[in-house]
Amino acid sequence: MKFTRTHALWAAGLGLCAIAALFFSSRGTPVELALVTQGKMLQSVVTSGRIVDLARTEVSSQNTARIESIAVREGDHVQAGQVLVRLRDDEAQATLVQARAAVQEAQARLRQIQTVSDPVSVQVLAQAKAADLQAQQERVRARDLLRQGFVSQSRLDEAERAANASQAALLAASIQLKSNQNGGVELALAQARLDQAVAQQQVASARLDQLSLRAPAAATVVVRSADPGDTAQAGKSILTLVGGGETRIQAGVDEKNLKYLQLGQMASANADAYPQRPFAAKLIYIAPAVDAQRGTVELKLRVEPSVDYLRPDMTVSVEIVTAQVADALMLPSDAVRRDANGASFVWVNRDGRARAVPVQTGLQGIGSTQIVKGLAKGDRAILPGSTLAEGDKVREQSTRAAPGNVPAMPGFTS
Numbered sequence: 518m519k520f521t522r523t524h525a526l527w528a529a530g531l532g533l534c535a536i537a538a539l540f541f542s543s544r545g546t547p548v549e550l551a552l553v554t555q556g557k558m559l560q561s562v563v564t565s566g567r568i569v570d571l572a573r574t575e576v577s578s579q580n581t582a583r584i585e586s587i588a589v590r591e592g593d594h595v596q597a598g599q600v601l602v603r604l605r606d607d608e609a610q611a612t613l614v615q616a617r618a619a620v621q622e623a624q625a626r627l628r629q630i631q632t633v634s635d636p637v638s639v640q641v642l643a644q645a646k647a648a649d650l651q652a653q654q655e656r657v658r659a660r661d662l663l664r665q666g667f668v669s670q671s672r673l674d675e676a677e678r679a680a681n682a683s684q685a686a687l688l689a690a691s692i693q694l695k696s697n698q699n700g701g702v703e704l705a706l707a708q709a710r711l712d713q714a715v716a717q718q719q720v721a722s723a724r725l726d727q728l729s730l731r732a733p734a735a736a737t738v739v740v741r742s743a744d745p746g747d748t749a750q751a752g753k754s755i756l757t758l759v760g761g762g763e764t765r766i767q768a769g770v771d772e773k774n775l776k777y778l779q780l781g782q783m784a785s786a787n788a789d790a791y792p793q794r795p796f797a798a799k800l801i802y803i804a805p806a807v808d809a810q811r812g813t814v815e816l817k818l819r820v821e822p823s824v825d826y827l828r829p830d831m832t833v834s835v836e837i838v839t840a841q842v843a844d845a846l847m848l849p850s851d852a853v854r855r856d857a858n859g860a861s862f863v864w865v866n867r868d869g870r871a872r873a874v875p876v877q878t879g880l881q882g883i884g885s886t887q888i889v890k891g892l893a894k895g896d897r898a899i900l901p902g903s904t905l906a907e908g909d910k911v912r913e914q915s916t917r918a919a920p921g922n923v924p925a926m927p928g929f930t931s
Contacts (some may be wrong), residue, residue: 545910548903551849551917553896558845558887560880561836562777566768567814568788568831576601576737576756578749579727586745589756595732602730602755609725616718623711627704652676652683733766736760739829759829766798766819768835769813777839778803784818784837788827796824802836840880846888849917852898853878853886863892864899866913871905 553929582604589601659676740757749755766786768779781801802817818835820827827833853861853876862875876891893896899905900917 518833519798533672537787543699545869545912546871546903546905547914548866548871548905548911549900549915550897550913551852551900553888553892553894553898554847555844555894556847558842558847558880559838560777560840561838562770562774563836564768564770564816564836565832566766566818567835568589568820568827568829568833569765569767570759570763570829573829574733574758576730576732576758577752577754578602578604578730580724580749581751582606582728582749584743584745584747584749584755586762587741587743587755589738589741591738591741593740594736595736596752597646597734598731600729601732601738602729604749606725609721609728613718613725616714616721619714620711620718623714627707627711633688648683652680656680665778695907728903730755731929732758734760750753761798764822764827765801766818766820766825766833766835768814768816769808769811770816772812772814773805775807775814778814778816778837779839782837782839786806786818786820786833786835789832790828791826791836794826797821798835842880844886846894847881847885848888848892848898850881851882852888852900853888854901863888864905865892866899866911867895869910869912871899871907871909871911873907 585603585605587597587602589595595601607751612621647664656673656676656679663670663673682811684708737756737760739759742753742757743749745753771782778800780800780803784798785795786798787795798818799819800816801819802815804815807814816837818837849865852863854863855861860875861878862873865872865874874891877888877889881887895918897913899911903911905911
């Protein structure tokens with residue numbers, strides 16, 4: 518076959534391709550790297566929640582009555598004990614007046630027994646004793662005179678009847694005196710009547726007080742559901758108050774994050790309405806059960822009392838710090854791989870060759886992972902994107918920026 522110019526060009530092209538392939542193969546596989554950095558690392562759980570207030574109170578009547586007046590409107594601040602709503606109370610006022618009169622009557626009866634009946638009973642008993650003594654003596658004389666024949670049997674019978682009557686009168690006077698003294702029946706009965714009258718007065722006073730609805734604590738009116746002239750129904754809310762207690766955040770996190778959470782952990786929160794005013798909160802409650810429908814766990818966090826700009830039902834973002842290391846080695850999370858047995862390792866560029874280095878990891882976060890053992894600061898980890906084998910020659914193509922001191926977050930929930 519005759520060697521032509523065309524064949525020469527083809528041969529030259531193939532030769533150039535072979536030389537280029539040999540050149541690039543000698544340079545190694547292009548890889549992207551990430552440096553192992555060192556610094557403070559935080560692990561946290563991020564979620565969102567709402568502001569709730571423990572002292573959310575529904576002010577309502579215990580009775581059906583007409584509303585005479587309402588002293589507040591939405592947004593008003595009220596103090597503990599302040600009268601907020603007055604209901605019609607003319608009947609209750611009359612009942613209280615009647616109950617007070619009954620107390621006064623019972624008190625007068627008790628004083629009468631103590632100051633009049635008791636002293637009179639003492640005198641009556643003394644007179645009964647004297648009359649009985651005289652009647653007994655008269656009976657003895659009548660018996661003597663009958664034996665001597667100076668009087669008839671009828672005279673003795675009359676003396677006997679008088680003596681028996683005086684004994685009965687003495688017994689009655691004695692019983693009357695005991696009943697009027699301490700521990701006696703009359704005094705006890707009068708005291709019981711007084712106690713009953715006082716109790717009825719307290720009931721009447723309580724019923725009257727129920728018609729003046731007061732604030733249980735310092736709070737803010739957020740809802741007004743009625744106006745003067747309306748009829749208040751038992752148990753139906755007239756006003757809704759919030760405040761006077763702890764401010765809390767109620768949130769939920771994905772159940773996969775439960776292992777990171779413990780009571781007492783501190784959190785940083787931001788209200789959507791005030792993104793530039795972060796505030797601290799403390800985790801005080803972790804629900805004992807998981808919501809099966811949502812796969813979430815309910816959390817409650819206590820907000821410091823000094824945070825006074827929050828409002829009920831306000832949306833907040835919460836970052837709960839679950840762990841931190843002051844001087845941690847960090848690496849982008851995707852640089853950490855797993856072998857067939859599930860053990861962690863990292864491809865590292867060592868003198869231009871790919872080396873698989875077993876590592877022990879610590880804190881896990883979004884974008885970064887703590888390296889506890891196996892690497893050192895400044896090591897050049899190979900990121901995913903190239904197929905490598907132990908000892909392959911590699912060529913650094915680019916270096917990803919270190920994750921920096923950005924808090925690591927195991928997960929988000931909505």
